[in-house]
Amino acid sequence: MNLEAFQAFAADNQWGVLWPELSMALLAVLLLVIDLFAAPLRKSVIPALALGGQAVILVILVLSFGCAAVGDYFSQMVNLTTLGQVFRVFFVLTSLLVCYVGWVYLQRQNLPRTEFFALTIMIAAGMMILGNASNFVMLFVALETVTIGFYVMVAYARHSPYSLEGGLKYLIMGALSTSLLLFGIVLLYGAAGNPSLPHYTGDGLSYANLNNFIVANPDNLLVLVGAALVLCAICFKIGAVPFQIWIPDVYQGAPTPVTAFLAVGSKAAGFVVLINLLRGPFAALEAFTFPLLAAICAVTILFGNLTALGQRNVKRVIGMSGIAHAGYLLLGVLALIKGVDWAVWAIVFYLFTYLFGSFAIFGVMAHLAGPDDENQELEHYQNLAKNQPFLAGVLAIGLGSLAGIPPLAGFIGKLLLFIAAFEARLYSLLGVAIIGVVISIYYYFGWIREAYFKTLEVPPDEASGETARPYPHPRSLSLAHRLLLGALAAFTVLLGIYQGAFGSSPF
């Protein structure tokens, strides 16, 4: 047995470079241990520790941004890049905000508390590894960690039939997507290990080896089928159209913070994997991946926007519009395939604007919703501006940003993606995307209209208990909540006016 080779492998396992992931995982375990040995602290210390711990990790991550380790580690299991570093910040921020929304949500529910924070943080750690994975074994294990965590979190409100239904549907669809992914990986591995082909490799799971093989055999049938299956599985995660079928029910049934996590975190994780694959092993398959993803992109934008028009449940509106946002992001991915390298940063910027806009909306939703979390209709938001002007303002800024209204960040995000698509000469897709944006303004402003302008009162005798009542809003918000929601809205406005490094790179 070749022990020297094993020693070389072991020497490459430098745990220090993964300190953000490790500290997130340890924070989650610490929360569970405190819950076990100091149960009375459950309501006070644990949320504070979860939020504070992640805030500290986030600050250190941002401050140490320039001097992070870059390169291959763990025998090419992870390839740390600047992009991966940005997504680490993104996922820690997402997890922090999910924990905040979850904290608001759990105050009104009889549900396990500590486990919610622990699961959220562990899933975020899985996503952070996913963003840096450069080996299919690592990719699969990290993706399954994230997905299995989501199965649990969607079904978290176990007393609610909607939540359990959503959990079951997500489990079945998730298992299907996992099987597609595995089948694709196995085909790629099998084709790359065939010694009768040029540049065959004994370890076809590593992105670098697979890339060498695919460059030498770009039109091998098994490679194409395998790549198509892997891309299909990722389209499940980002909710692109032929694979969007799970989205409405799962988004509606899941507790509000989990819906936010799915909408922002899961989508971003899917896109970082897609970018890594298309820039890595699948780079030589451009002639095959481009038409495939272009068709998916066009259908996704139109389907998401058109189906969102008919929804009255706000979580379903968010879900359907999330499909459309996946379509806009795919436009950036297509520009990337066509060689517009800065499209990566357009995608990253768009994801950040989506994060701030979405969490502004989800924060408002969590503050307003009653105990029955899954039936949040548009009618509930009537007269919101009169009763809760602050929340209505945050809601309007968030929705305006998602719709892409000029002074807000969402507009610049869309603009950058569209400029990238224009540079890549994707004119017809650009037309489809602009039509989609125009449609989306209707349903986003329908929501704002309910909150600001609609004062129609349904007569009580006609209602017969079926019509949704506006939320009563008896609670007044404390300063901390106002500060956090205000900060999300402020970031949304600020990124629309000043984009820092993002604004300068494309022009």
Next chain:
Amino acid sequence: MENFLFYLFSVLTILGALLLVVNRNAVNGAMFMIISLIGMAALFLLLEAYFLFILQILVYAGAVMVLFLFIVMLIDVEKGPKTRPDGLTIAASIVGLALLLLGIIAVFTTDSATSALPEVTKLPEAASAAGIPFGTSVRGYGYGLFTKYMLPFQVTGFLLLIAMIGVIVVSKKITASGDAEKEGPKKA
């Protein structure tokens, strides 16, 4: 001889899986799944992957299937209403099958040297294991797990932790204080 065994166990695996899908009785379905898993284990044996063979028998055909059977018997699935697939489902599956058959026929009849399936899957005259780092022995497997595949191995530990927490969260009732609800009267 090896060819004959390969075809025998492949047919066993596929047949078991097919019968599992079409069978409407859960216990029979579980039994067919065992057949399918044992067929797969035998295929591992033919590939000289003895460790995987043992794992497949012990874990899948043994432990996991016993768990399945326990659950099937505990929840008594026979009582539920039997639903037949509606017209749309049947039409969709027929269209799907037709597309699949079309794809298979297209793959096998294309003349192009690079894209026809038999050409792609043709094995070389003399395959060697030189490029494969770890081999199939248990020892090589263990070395690989704790050196090259250390990180995925550790992440798998967290995966199992998440699954364990998930089972507890979804199965226990919670009181307002966040404690688990006591079930039944306390014993003195």
